[in-house]
Amino acid sequence: MEAVLFFLAAIGALGGAVGVVAMRNPFYGVLALIVHLFSLAVLFLLLTSAFVAAAQVVVYAGAVMVLYVFVTAYVGGDTESAWEPIPGQRFLAPLLGAALFVELSIAVLASSLLALGTHGPDVNPGFGDPAAIGRLLLERFLIPFEASSILLLLAAVGAVVLAGRSKSSEGAA
């Protein structure tokens, strides 16, 4: 059962990723990324990390993807030209991607991490649930938690400054 779910989610994640790369229209790329993110949430659940899976669905597939959908709808469909500045880019890039995959796999699988070939240790039922993650975030990792909140605020202010409609930028355009 677990293997079936893993392979279904893996096929969904891989198909979504290939769809993002292959779709000419960015709008379909965004939809493929949503499929990818949902499959990843299933994988997180299989790894007994319920809170990360929920955050993946709520934050990514919910909030971030809505932002993407709005911006692609605003900017418009396929703006990509067929012109290739680097000759053979379309053939060279998959080769380099495959080389990267082989290299990463060798680096991981040839490492001496013996626990890689196991399911991981048996964990108690509360592993990765919101209570445990919340306790870690608010006790041990309080400073990274607060720092990430400041980072989010800075990003929001930065986006408003960048994309906001101001008199001076209209004049300069």
Place this chain on the structure above:
Amino acid sequence: MNIEWYVVLSSLLFAVGAMGILIRRSPVVILLCLELMLNAGNLALVAFSRMVGNQQGQIFAIVVMVVAACEVVVGLGLIVAIFRRKLPLDVDSLRELRG
């Protein structure tokens, strides 16, 4: 399922994202491919956290999610600003900052 399956899947997804960044030229799609790479990293983090039996890797994954959200907000803000100035949305045409 053994942990190595998850790790190999994550490196495959990372390679697909890197390939997309090399191939595509629309800034929106390049941001989407960056998301793919960040999520592949997240999958590896969660898999290793399960392998060790320790939840701290999941905290790391959540922080990566926050950073990815910030990156998306700023990147999409830049794309909207580029679009408003009627510049071409093509990373090969926007080469003024290349030096």
